[in-house]
Amino acid sequence: MVTRKGKDDLPGIWRYRIVFGLLVLVAVGLLSYMAWILANTSQREARVRQASRQQRMTIPLPARPGNIFARAYRRYVLLAGSRQSPSCYVDPGMIRDNELADTCLRVGEALGISPVEVQQTVVLHRDGRFAWIKRDITEQQAQAIQKLHISAFEITYEWRREYPNAELGATIVGFRRHDGVGGAGVELTQDNQLAALAGSKVVLADARRRAIWPIIGEGKLPQDGKHIFLSLDVSIQGFLQEAVAESLEKFKAKWGVGIVVNPHTGQILGMCSMPTFNPDDFTTTPAERITNKAICAPYEPGSAFKPIVAAAAVDAGIVNYQTTIFCENGTYNAPQGGKISDHGASYGDLSLTDVIVYSSNIGMAKVGEKLGNRKLSEILETSGFGRDTGVELPGESAGIVRPLRKWDGYSTRRVPFGQEVSVTSLQLIMAYSAIANGGLLLKPWIVDHINDSSGKTVWQGQRQVVSRVLKEATCEETLAVLAQVVERGTGKACKLDRWTSWGKTGTAQIPARGGYIDGAFVGSFIGGAPVGRPEVVCLISIYWPDKSLGHFGATVAAPYVKKVLARTLSYLNVPSDIQADTTGTLVARPTTGALASANHD
């Protein structure tokens, strides 16, 4: 009979038991160790952190700051944009001495620079852990470095803000500092809109630190900055900058400003402060070039102020444009008002129209007497002087309007022709825009709309009426008077070939402590066209031109406003409002009032 042997009787079974016993012991040991770790809180947290550090990897996801665009006829062009450019750096501590020469040779070849230069950088920073080898390299050079697989040399990406249009509109756009924060202009005021929020992605990594598996719910999506679309038109801006630069060069002036606005909406189509700067080189630019003097530098407007006071006086019914004013034959010793002259001219009786056309200081001083200080002060206040306009640009000055209690007999006669008051160019052009649009003082604006990174409009600018300052009838009369300034007065240099135009010169002395600087003037001209329905208003002010070359607004500014107006109206397709009559003489065509501002969409 065959008997079946039990397992215990098998030969060599003890070996299996020993091996199995050992495995059980190891398993029990490991489980005990894990239980001990889990039981010990401090150890557990440390281990969990350690495991997390080993397994998780955070990958940064860059987000781009918003761009700034300006109009260019029926499209937009980039004024400021950001891109990431690769740069190569070294950790000198990770290179052995015996590998240095060979490594530097390979890196130098990849970057197209001298290996000696690379070696010098490494040796100079031998004790440190970081040194730039070359910044702003090409993508091909970056790939060449990465292919070398030298752990000491790495590539990092840096943000660069670039300004493709360089000096065009530079004082408006401003610049972005190297740390990514806006430093001036729209870059500064719209920094919160332009700013991007970098994201991150958390992944599980393997032992070789390779990203393997994304951890959903951790990390955050990058948020690109919003894009700013300005109302500025690069073509009009170019006309303006060219004109102001030409005048500065011809009359050797210290600086000049120019503004072009749409008087019906308050949109700024062009604004410059010359000499300007290149935002790419802001670190080497003197601060006064970066300053936008069109809003930051108030000056006495001089005669350019006369139509504003005259229009308000007519509007209030105190005078009308036919009122005769005796201009004292050129010299007026006003009671408690000092001596006033008409810059060498000798006028007798003039209508208020001719006071404006021939720019008589005495005539305006007498209008001031009729108005009185309180009314004059009210006119300044309602016309927007002495306070910010609220434009979306930094550093705006409110100008200087003294409190009424400090006004005296001098003020009564001086303020009406633009002395004892300082205004910014923007305030002045907005006051003229009110005359051009039928009496509404508008808030100037330069940010047309803001889009998010997907192209959706998140903010749309719109016309904002500050207040009604004049009646429509008064504005029509005032424009007719200003058209005569161009036709037969001080503004003849702004007479256009294809459109009727209006405007006013201004020549003011530059004040200093206790008086005026001898031979120092600001020459200005503000004009618009066509007279029937002004499509654009342009101001150019030239500060401190060389007196021997010319200093009157009619000389240093009016011809340049003419150039800007002519080019701008052509560019905007504004139809000519001048036609030849039966005798061949050019006369103004009756206006339809239907010139579509949509031409400039």
Place this chain on the structure above:
Amino acid sequence: MRFVLVIVSLTAIALGLIHLRGAELSERHQIQQLEYQYRVEMRRKLWDQQVRLGYLVAPGQVRRRADEMGLGFVEKSNVACEVPKTGPATPPVPREHKR
């Protein structure tokens, strides 16, 4: 003999699993890399191209290139500013038709 066969088979299975696991990790890493390329590198290239395009269409650059190439472009504003000229002094000569 049977024991050796089991061990060899198990080893082969283990090696196969390790290889599969390695391949899986490698593929997953590639997926992550592709996603990174899409999310970062492509966007980076796009940003770069937008800025480069900005340079190319900047009015000043266009004007300079047109001048360099002698294209004879005249700005819209300058064309319209010119006073319309009368026709040419002599009428154009009609072209002769070849028969």
